[in-house]
Amino acid sequence: MPQSMNPYEQAIVRNADWFISRQSREGYIDAEGDEFYGIRGDATLVGHSVTVRCYASALTASNDYLVSARQSLQWLAARQDASGGWRNNCAFTLDGAQCVFEGFNTYQTISGDARYQDVLVRAADRMIRGTLESDGSLRLSNIIEIGEYAHFALLAWKTTEDPRFKTAAERILAHIQRNFDEAEGFWRPFDAEKLRHDLVARLLRPALRLAMLHLPLHGRAVARFADHLAPLAVIDSYPQYAMSLMDAEALLDALDASCAFPRLKEQTRAAIAWAETRCRGPFPGSLVESRQMDDRPPVYPIAIINDTHVAALWPTTCLLIAYCGMNTEAYRAKARQVADWILTMQDKKGAFSNFQNPDGAMRPLQSGNVNFYASMALWLFNEVYNDGKTKLFTTPSARA
Secondary structure (H helix, E strand, C coil): CCCCCCHHHHHHHHHHHHHHHCECCCCCECCECCCCCCCCCCHHHHHHHHHHHHHHHHHHCCHHHHHHHHHHHHHHHCCCCCCCCCHHHCCCHHHHHHHHHHHHHHHHHHHCCCCCHHHHHHHHHHHHHHHECCCCCECCCEHHHHHHHHHHHHHHHHHHCCHHHHHHHHHHHHHHHHCEECCCCEECCECHHHCCCCHHHHHHHHHHHHHHHHCCCCCHHHHHHHHHCHHHHCCCCCCCEHHHHHHHHHHHHHCCCCCCCHHHHHHHHHHHHHHHHHCECCCCCCECCECCCCCCCCCCCCHHHHCCCCEEHHHHHHHHHHHHHHCCHHHHHHHHHHHHHHHHCECCCCCECCEECCCCCECCCCEHHHHHHHHHHHHHHHHHCCCCCCCCCCCCCCCC
16 A cells, blocks of 8 residues: 555555455455345445445556456446346345446546446436436435435536436435425425325324334335335424435535535535534544434434434545535534544454444444445545545536
8 A cells, every 4th residue: 555645545445455355256245235224245335336446546546446346347237127227136225226326437437438338327317217207306205315316416417418417416406405494404304295194104104113113124125115115104304314414415516616506505504513413423523323303203213323322424424525515614624523533433454334332332334335435435535625636526627
C-alpha cells in the first residue's frame, strides 16, 4: 500500500482487499448482503463491491483491482434477468437493479471501459420502472430508499447522456421534497399519499406488524414484502429514522455543477440538524438508527431500524454523505469527526462493522452493502473536505 495515502484512503483500499479476499474465481463475493433483508453473496453487494475496488484502483494505480472488479461484473452480467434486475440472485427491492447499476456505472466512469453499458442501461431502466409509475407518480413508497435512486438516476443520465434518466431523477426528487415535514424539519420515511386505512389494511395490519417485529424474517420474502405489502403494515408516517438522510444523496450530483437543487439543499440543512439532535449516537460523530418514539408506534415495524441506543454505521455514513453534498466550510469539522469514527469501525482485515454497542464492543455483523457505504462516505469526505487529489464527484461537468 503506498505510504503517501492518508488514513481515509488507506481504509478504502483495505476494504477493497477485504472484498477481494472473499471473492471466488468467478467473481462472486462471499459476504453478508444487507442488514435488513440480506442473503450471502447478494447481487447488490457484489455490485457495490465493484465500486470499492474501483476506488482502490484509482488510489493505487494498480490494475489488479480493476481485474478483480471485471470478474464480478462478468458474474453479474451473466445473471441479469430479462427485466434488467437480479431476481434470482438477490433479496432486495427492485430485484437489486439499483445497487448493481451503481457498480457497473462506477467501473465505466473510472476505467473508461464501456463494454457493459447495455447491462448498465437495462439495470437503470429496471430501477426507474420499479420506483415510478408511467405517469410519474410514485410506485415505491419507501421514501428513505428512493433518495439513493434519485442519485443513481442522475448518474445514469451523466453516463449515457439520455435525458429520460434526468427526468426520472427530477420526478423522484419531487416526491422526496413533498414528503419533507416542514414542522419537524425532516423527511417522512413512508410516502404520505400511500397510507392505507381501508378495511383490508385494518384487518391485516396487526398480524403483519407483529410478524415483522418478532419473527426472524429474512431473505427474499422480506424483500418481496417491502416491494408490495409495506402499505398494509404502516399506520402513519412521521420523521423517525436517521437513515432518511439518504434523501439528500442527489446533492452529490450538484458537486460537479451539472445541476442544482436549492430546495433539497435547504431541506438537507434542516435534516442534518434534526438527525444530529434526535439520533445522536453514543460516540462523537455517530448516529443511532431511530429517534426515541415515546408513545408513538414505529413507522416500520422492523426491530433493527428502531434501535435508539447502538451506534449504527449505515445512518452515520448517510450523515457524512449529507455533509459532503452540502459542500460548505460550516460542516468541515463535523464531517471529519464522523469520518474519524467510521475509521474506528474497521477491523484488521479491512471490514467495517455495522454496529457498536455503547460500551465500545463491536457487534459481529459486517454486511457488504454497509461496507460500500462506509468506503463511499470516506471517499467523499476525502475529496470534498480533505483536499483529496483523486477526483470523482467534484470535477466540473460539461453539462453545467
